[in-house]
Amino acid sequence: MTTTRRGQRTRRVGAVIRFTVVIAAAGLVFLPVYVSMLSAFTQGGTIARNGLIPSLGEVILDNFRQAIDAVPLLPEYLVSIAVVTVQTLGNLITGSLAAYALVFPTWPGRRIAFALVLLTLAIPGEALVIPNYEFVSGLGLRDTIIGVVLPYLAMGYPIFLLRQAFSAVPTELWEAARLDGAGHLRTLFTIIVPACRPQVTTAIVWSALAAWNGFFWPLLITDSAVARTIQVGVSQLAASEASEPSVIFAGAVLVVLPTVALVIVAQRFLVNGLARGGVLLRDVG
Template sequence: MRTSGAGSRVFTYLFLGVLFLLVVFPVYYGVVGSFMGTKDSNSFPPALFPVSGLHPENFGNVLSVIPLGRQYANSVLQTAAITVGQVVTSALAAYAFVFLPLRKRGLWFGLFLSTMMIPFEAIIIPNYLTVSTWGLKNTIAGLALPFLASGFGTFLLRQSFLGFPTELRDAARVDGAGHLRFLWSILLPLSRPTLAALGIYSALSAWNMYFWPLLVTEAPSDQTIQIGIGQLQTSDGQDPGLVLAGVVLALVPTLLLVIFGQRFIVRGLTAGAVK
């Protein structure tokens, strides 16, 4: 029995080790490849580390190929607008579904959640026509407008609010706190893990958008960093180190969010799971 248990643990560790390598290797090669010259990156088989020396100039060359600084700023502004919009609208909608006396609350909530089952590709043409008609192409508002509300965010915050002690709500009402004061001063501070999880999820989704920014922007200076990476690949496809340098620069914000926000993601997603 002991031998069987030890063998099972060894198999588990080997399996987890293989999964770890599969997840980490693309990140490793992206970082290492960004410092490679064309001789190393175009060799066969490809080099796993810079054999001919480091080439940090790849990062400087990115700036000469695409307007990276402007595209980076566009991505930051788009991500900030979408994140703030989803957190605010989700908090207000979730509060209404939990604390306001709505008739047929379950029906309305079900209809609200049904929006999560509609693929974005099915409504991308109406959204594009709306943004074009309003003159919002090539603007941050046009990039962010269709994503300012989230069915998933409302569901996540609603589940968190359902676990809120009703005694505190009654005490706040006795003290004369209205809906907005109760939401801002009591409910949201106690729901910070869930709000952080929603904010990180929204930020990651917004930062990695590709198709919608490609559709509603035309000039390189109005596009986002994800579109810029595609331009790097088409403009200098024979220099993988240059492309990987752009990938690393785009990867840094998301990697930092995941590293420093992991505990908030876990706590936020599990909040409200048990009542």
């Protein structure tokens, strides 16, 4: 009995310690986010004067107006939305088609093709900047939205994720659809994709976040606000408003809010999709 009670006490102490560590780690991660949000909604120096809990009278929205007036953030916001839409749709289409071709039809070299897809994941994006720049410039697409999205309409990770998801679909389901006279495209988009909705959602969210957070390539390939994304705009805001950190934080909040909202809305699908993707890793090769 004594041993049992001692074991229960030890487990309780261990649980309390783990809970405390998790709360402390979450606080350390969330503190910079909270300070950024607070700085965006208060005048400069408010945190230094009054601490991390402001009064309602100190909350203002003028920082956001200054951020929007300092650089053309609203047009760049619209450009970013267009880039995210086109790039995500491109990744979904090319990823689904490539994954389908790597799983269901039997053809020589299928494993080699998948190995090449995996190889692209090991290539740093910076190594492709110069070839992409020469290619896009040669087509006369510099400083255009098409030039921003063109090199990223097909990417390795969505292909990998969807290939792993499609591998879990029973082959009998595909064969039945083909015997019923369904073509490859109809089979893919009416049977295979709906059967892998969590992983497809994960691929969509990943592609959207990658497109929204892209910075170096839009900075390199654009010269004007016509095709400049919001990430480049915020970097210019930081340079032009260096003496007003609250305005910079306001611009950063405007950039972060869509990604936070997207992750919150798609969280259930993300967790489910990534969990299934992890289980399916054993099928690689």
